[in-house]
Amino acid sequence: MDFRDEAQLDASQVEQRGGRRIPGGGLTIGGGIAGIIALIAAVIFGVNPGDITGSDPAGLQPTSNLSEQCRTGADADQSEECRVVGVVNSIQDYWGHLDGYQQAKTVLFAQAVNTGCGAADSSVGPFYCPRDQQVYLDLSFFDQLQSRFGAEGGPFAQAYVIAHEYGHHVQNLTGQMERVGQDRQGPDSGAVKLELQADCFAGVWAKHAVDTGFYEKPFTQSDIRQALDAAAAVGDDRIQERTQGRVDPEAFTHGTSEQRVTWFGTGYRTGNPDECDTFRKGV
Structure with missing residues (x-):
């Protein structure tokens, strides 16, 4: 997953708040079922994740100017923050063809952040807030994805996570979120269909990523394996088994895990967002 050295990055699409990440910091993906529900509530209903997780972080202001360090694809190959910039740029370049697409900023934070959906901390995991149309990400999540949940990790696993969150942005813009209603939990729930559709959208971007001009060549099978492995690691069944024992x-x-892998694969195989209608096709 190499960026084109000469590719020009637009760091204005990513903002860093509250300092740099703390490797191995105390992130748990969703902090168990309460955090998972908080994430779904934030994504679908725009509620305050902190109301559920109990966090109340102080307001954190931007602490660095990524435009000074993230200028080209060569920078993206050398720095994790700049890699995020490159991934976000590529994702938004692809979805820019969608009628009515509006760019969404990614906010990198450490431990806690205030959002348009309210206060949140790292226990919520990466999430998209429809109220302010921004993606929120504590980079320590990627450490925990490997150490706590057994994913292989790697640059493309990170890209998959970011592409999934931008899938939620596309759903917000196209009205897909409204199809969920109050159906928040269960194997055939609207919430599950929304998440699997976002996985599929991530696969669609991956199929076309090289066409955006940010990558040197199409992704390898090793890259795709990282994404599939990450998708499997954050399946409800595997998370519940690890955290609850059942x-x-x-x-x-x-x-x-199987569904998440399948729907990412559907998006990547077809490269067609129309094939990602989990609400119509079922899961």
Whole structure:
């Protein structure tokens, strides 16, 4: 997953708040079922994740100017923050062909952040806030994806996570979120269908990423394996098994490992967003 050295990055699409990441910091993906519900509530209903997780972080202001350090694809190959900039640029370049697409900024934060959906901390995991149309990400999530949830990790696993969150932005712009209603949990719930559609959208971007001009060549099978492995690691069944010791399908909010892998694969294989209609096709 190499960026074109001469590719020009637009660092204005990413903002860094509250300092740099703390490797190995105390992130748990969703902090168990409460955090998972908080994430779904933030994504679909725009509620305050802090109301559920109990966090109340102080307002954090931008602390660095990424435009000074993230200028080209060569920078993206050398720095994690700049890699995020490159991934975001590529994703938004692809979705820019969508009628009515509006760019969404990614906010990098450490431990806690205030959002248009309210206060949140790292326990919520990466999320998209529809109220302010921004993606929020604590980079320590990627450490925990490997150490706590057993994912292989790697640059393309990170790209998959970011592309999934921008899938939620596309859903917000196109009205897909409204199809969920109050159906927040369960194996066939609207929440699960929304998440699997976002996985599919991530696969669609991956299929076309080289066409955006930010990457040197198409992704390798090793790259795609990183994404599939990350998707499997954050399946409801695997998370529940690790955190609760049992699987409760009625509490599903994101879909099983197999479903997440399947829908990312559908997007990547077809390269067609129309094939990602989980609401019509079922999961």
